[in-house]
Amino acid sequence: MKIAAWNVNSLKVRLPQLLDFLATRQPDAVCLQETKLTDDAFPVAELEAAGYHAAFSGQKTYNGVAIVSRSAATDVQIGIPGYADEQKRVIAATVDGVRLVCVYCPNGQSLDSDKYPYKLAWFDALTAWLTGELTRHPNLAVLGDYNIAPEDRDVHDPEAWKDDVLVSPPERERFRKLLDLGLKDSFRLFEQPDKTFSWWDYRMLGFQKNRGLRIDHILLSAPLAAACTASTVDRAMRKLKQPSDHAPVIAELNLAG
DNA sequence: ATGGCGCCACATTGGCGA
Numbered sequence: 191m192k193i194a195a196w197n198v199n200s201l202k203v204r205l206p207q208l209l210d211f212l213a214t215r216q217p218d219a220v221c222l223q224e225t226k227l228t229d230d231a232f233p234v235a236e237l238e239a240a241g242y243h244a245a246f247s248g249q250k251t252y253n254g255v256a257i258v259s260r261s262a263a264t265d266v267q268i269g270i271p272g273y274a275d276e277q278k279r280v281i282a283a284t285v286d287g288v289r290l291v292c293v294y295c296p297n298g299q300s301l302d303s304d305k306y307p308y309k310l311a312w313f314d315a316l317t318a319w320l321t322g323e324l325t326r327h328p329n330l331a332v333l334g335d336y337n338i339a340p341e342d343r344d345v346h347d348p349e350a351w352k353d354d355v356l357v358s359p360p361e362r363e364r365f366r367k368l369l370d371l372g373l374k375d376s377f378r379l380f381e382q383p384d385k386t387f388s389w390w391d392y393r394m395l396g397f398q399k400n401r402g403l404r405i406d407h408i409l410l411s412a413p414l415a416a417a418c419t420a421s422t423v424d425r426a427m428r429k430l431k432q433p434s435d436h437a438p439v440i441a442e443l444n445l446a447g
Numbered sequence: 448a449t450g451g452c453g454c455c456a457c458a459t460t461g462g463c464g465a
Contacts, residue, residue, distance in 0.1 A: 199454070200454055200455080226455070251455050251462095252462095299463080335465095392464095393450085393451040393453090435465080
């Protein structure tokens with residue numbers, strides 16, 4: 191089973207690239223972030239024509255998440271239960287016996303922004319919820335844009351970014367608490383090339399100079415981590431015309447049966 | 448030097464992303 195996560199930065203604009211990704215990579219499920227579409231505008235017919243189902247939760251202009259899958263998703267859940275949030279950042283569903291939790295974690299903007307404490311509180315709510323989800327769903331994957339670079343090796347210039355949003359110690363502590371639940375960062379299960387990132391600024395030739403961050407992650411429960419045979423960043427999708435500023439991240443699972 | 452690029456909408460400029 192091949193699963194992926196991709197912040198598309200507007201599905202309206204990026205639909206051709208998504209269809210290219212589906213056709214060439216043949217994933218079983220893709221978790222999308224920043225669709226920026228209301229549900230009535232979601233491209234259901236186009237994805238169906240490509241052989242994919244979709245479950246989605248969107249809003250105008252900002253945020254928006256979706257799970258696109260070959261097999262129809264079941265037990266779809268929108269948002270974090272008990273955590274009231276106008277921002278559409280979470281959708282979970284079961285595909286082929288794997289519980290997929292698609293997350294668009296808050297950016298935080300800056301350490302002195304109101305969005306920063308919201309980010310930290312949001313992660314606390316996510317972690318509390320996932321604690322129970324892991325017991326309910328042994329085969330659990332949490333995929334998406336975490337807006338946290340977990341370690342300095344996930345940052346092109348750690349000195350320039352030191353203590354900035356996306357790398358600050360409180361944020362990295364929140365990421366570590368997710369790992370403390372027993373989740374594994376699938377990317378780090380394998381030897382990886384140095385300076386592998388998943389996001390590059392559109393400005394200043396960020397991608398061409400590989401001035402990026404690794405902020406998109408696929409976290410796996412222990413049974414899924416044991417079944418994981420590969421985890422990569424699909425840089426080629428960042429080279430397309432009119433790309434998202436994020437590249438897809440992919441994990442392959444060798445599941446029995 | 449807080450710029451740079453891309454996307455969105457109460458659009459022809461400002462908010463936001465990261």
